[in-house]
Amino acid sequence: MSSAHKNLSVFSTENLPDISERRFALIVAEWNAEVTEALFEGAYQTLLTYGAKPEHIIRANVPGSYELSTGAVWFAQRDDIDAVICLGCVIQGETKHNDYINHAVAQGLTNVSLKTNKPVIFGVLTPNNQEQALDRAGGKHGNKGDEAAMTAIKMLGLFQQIQNS
Template identity: 55%
Template sequence: MSSSIKNLSDFSHLEVGNAEGLKFAIVVSQWNAQVTGALLEGAITGLKKHGVNDGDMEVLQVPGSYELVSGSDIVLRNKAFDAVITLGCVIQGETRHFDFICDAVAHGIANVAIKYNKPVIFGVLTTDNLQQALDRSGGIHGNKGEEAAITAIQMALLSQRFPSV
């Protein structure tokens, strides 16, 4: 959990590993594009920083965060990737719609990961307001897109160490 005094996108203390040759899909929501565009930039930067070539990442856009689940399923059903990064942003409104969407997306992404035995990374911001989302998509709390990329690299490398039987 981020705090008002800490940028959590500092990975200087981690041994992330070399991701050269690994293949990543980034499924990104078009809804709240100002935020998700910045998350996408962060994810691409994070992947490239650790050796991923442009040809080893594929970006797929879906309408909203709810569609991240089926987008991830479609991409894994049709192409081999070492990990999928999902990027979205759901901002609290005046109704319970926020709760239903956040719950469905979290469970759906977990289910896709289990179905394909592949890392599917939850890079979805669930914030109370736009400012919190901006703070976490390149603002004072770092970029959760880059954090999702680092997580994807670490999980893909772990998956290579322990392949399915």
């Protein structure tokens, strides 16, 4: 289902793990700051709502979405980080730059996750315009930041379940 038909801030919260001792890195692209700051607020508040301690949440900024992969690998390699949440926004605009950036970021974050065996979450909006971005950064379609944080929590729960079985 596309996010045009789904609220990104509505998700199942059954059987969530205890994240009170888990540590998260939130990496935020500075490009499209109005959008990415809203994504950060959504992710940060969702982590707090479901039990993360503020002192266990580290924020780092990178210039743009393309740099999220590098920031992600630096944090994912740290022993004291359990999950990395990457937040960005690449608006299509008039050129094809978004195709190259979005593909590179998606592939890069997947590679970081596989290399480090940690959840590295793709919280990057890929809208056609600014209005669509704002609709997905706390607007009428919810907040992709909320969804990204919940994804990190659920992936940590899955890993815990696998370790305990």
